[in-house]
Amino acid sequence: MEERVSLDAPWARLMPLVQAAGDRIVDFLQRLVRVPSLTGDEAAVAALVEAELHTLGIGDTAVDASGNVLGHLAGASRHQTMLHAHLDVVDPSDPGLWTYAPFAGQLAEGHIWGRGSADDKGSVAAQVYALGLLHQAGLIPPGDVLLAAVVGEEIGGLGSRFLSRGRLPDIAIIGEPSSNTLRRGHRGRFEFIVTFHGRSAHASAPHLGCNPNHALARFITALDEAPMAQDSDFGDTTAVPTLLHVDQTSSNVIPAAASVHLDWRNAPGESLQAARDLLDGLIARCLEPGITAEVRLASRKVESYTGMSQTVEHAGTPFWIAADDPRVLQAQRALQRTLGRAVPVDVWTFFTDGGFLYAAGAPCIGFGPGDPAMAHVKDERISVQQLFEATAGYMALALAMGAPQGA
Numbered sequence: 113m114e115e116r117v118s119l120d121a122p123w124a125r126l127m128p129l130v131q132a133a134g135d136r137i138v139d140f141l142q143r144l145v146r147v148p149s150l151t152g153d154e155a156a157v158a159a160l161v162e163a164e165l166h167t168l169g170i171g172d173t174a175v176d177a178s179g180n181v182l183g184h185l186a187g188a189s190r191h192q193t194m195l196h197a198h199l200d201v202v203d204p205s206d207p208g209l210w211t212y213a214p215f216a217g218q219l220a221e222g223h224i225w226g227r228g229s230a231d232d233k234g235s236v237a238a239q240v241y242a243l244g245l246l247h248q249a250g251l252i253p254p255g256d257v258l259l260a261a262v263v264g265e266e267i268g269g270l271g272s273r274f275l276s277r278g279r280l281p282d283i284a285i286i287g288e289p290s291s292n293t294l295r296r297g298h299r300g301r302f303e304f305i306v307t308f309h310g311r312s313a314h315a316s317a318p319h320l321g322c323n324p325n326h327a328l329a330r331f332i333t334a335l336d337e338a339p340m341a342q343d344s345d346f347g348d349t350t351a352v353p354t355l356l357h358v359d360q361t362s363s364n365v366i367p368a369a370a371s372v373h374l375d376w377r378n379a380p381g382e383s384l385q386a387a388r389d390l391l392d393g394l395i396a397r398c399l400e401p402g403i404t405a406e407v408r409l410a411s412r413k414v415e416s417y418t419g420m421s422q423t424v425e426h427a428g429t430p431f432w433i434a435a436d437d438p439r440v441l442q443a444q445r446a447l448q449r450t451l452g453r454a455v456p457v458d459v460w461t462f463f464t465d466g467g468f469l470y471a472a473g474a475p476c477i478g479f480g481p482g483d484p485a486m487a488h489v490k491d492e493r494i495s496v497q498q499l500f501e502a503t504a505g506y507m508a509l510a511l512a513m514g515a516p517q518g519a
C-alpha cells in the first residue's frame with residue numbers, strides 16, 4: 113500500500129528546530145532537576161513548568177485541582193492527543209553515593225545528571241518544548257494537543273487518577289524512559305496482603321494455640337508452584353511474596369495473625385477478580401481447623417500539594433495496544449521519518465500512569481527519552497542527544513496522531 117506523503121510534510125523541519133533551541137532545552141531540564149520534587153511536593157516544579165510554557169508562548173495553561181499542569185495547543189480538529197509525563201521523583205537516598213549531587217543538574221559527558229533527569233523530567237522538558245516549538249514555528253497539528261505534567265506518579269497515581277475522571281484524550285502518549293523506542297503497554301500491578309488468623313498462646317504450650325505461620329508457609333509454597341496466567345508478549349503474571357508480618361513482637365509467643373504482601377504483576381488478560389479467585393483457591397488448600405484467612409488490596413492515603421487527598425488501593429491495570437494497531441504504525445512512521453532511523457516497538461517491564469488512563473478508556477502508547485535502567489538508581493542521567501530526539505519525536509507525534517490514517 114502506497115503511503116500518501118504530502119510534499120510539505122514537516123518531518124525534516126523538526127530536528128533543526130530542536131537543535132536551534134538546544135541550549136534552552138538543556139537549561140530547562142537542568143532547572144527542573146534542580147527543584148527537588150518528591151511525591152506530594154511538586155508545587156515549585158509545577159510553577160516552573162507553567163512559567164516555561166508561558167515563555168514559549170503557550171498561554172492556554174491551567175493547574176487542576178490535583179496539581180497537574182496542563183498546557184493546550186489548539187489544532188485543526190477536536191481530536192485530542194495527550195502528551196503525558198510526571199513531575200515527581202523518588203528519593204535519591206545517600207547523596208554521597210552520587211558522582212554529581214542528585215539535585216545539581218550537572219551537564220557532563222553528554223548527559224544531564226540527577227534524580228529525575230530520566231524519570232521523568234526529561235520527558236517533561238521534551239514535551240514542553242515540543243508544544244512551544246510547534247507553536248513558534250506555526251505548525252498546526254491536525255488535532256488539539258494537551259500536555260499533562262502530572263503529580264503523584266511514584267506513589268498511588270493521584271494526578272493521573274484525577275485526570276482520568278475528566279475528558280479523555282483520543283490517544284495518550286505516555287512519556288516514560290524508553291530510549292526513544294515505542295512501547296505498547298505493560299503488565300498491571302496489584303499489591304495484595306494475605307493474612308492468616310489463628311489463636312495466640314505461650315510458645316511453650318503450642319497445643320493451646322493455633323499457629324497461623326504453618327498455613328502461611330504452605331501458602332507461600334503453593335503460590336510458588338501455582339500456574340500463572342501466560343502472555344508471550346508482555347510476560348507471564350508474576351506473584352512475589354515480599355514483606356512478612358506477625359502481630360507479635362515477642363519470640364516466645366505464638367502469633368494470632370501472620371501476613372504476607374504479594375507484589376502481583378498481571379498479564380493484560382488477567383483481571384483483578386481472576387487473580388483473587390486464584391488466591392482464594394490456594395488459600396483454601398492451606399487452611400486447617402482454627403485457621404481463617406483474608407485477602408485484601410494494600411491501600412494508602414496520598415496527598416497532593418494542593419491539599420487534595422485520597423485513599424487509594426494498590427491496583428493498577430495494564431495498558432496494551434496491538435503491535436499492528438493503525439495508531440502504533442502511524443506513530444512509528446512519523447518517528448522514523450523525523451529521527452531518520454528505525455524505531456522499534458516493545459513493552460515496558462514496569463507500571464506507568466498509562467494504566468489509569470487506559471482503565472478509564474483512553475488508548476495509550478509509550479515513548480520517552482532516557483534509559484529505563486536509569487529510573488530510581490544512583491547516578492541517574494539522560495543523554496542530551498536522546499533529549500533532543502525525544503523533543504522532535506513528540507512534535508512528530510503531535511503532528512501525526514490526529515491526522516487521517518495513512519497520512
Ligand SMILES: [Zn+2]
Pocket residue numbers: 198231232265288289487
Ligand atoms: Zn516515571
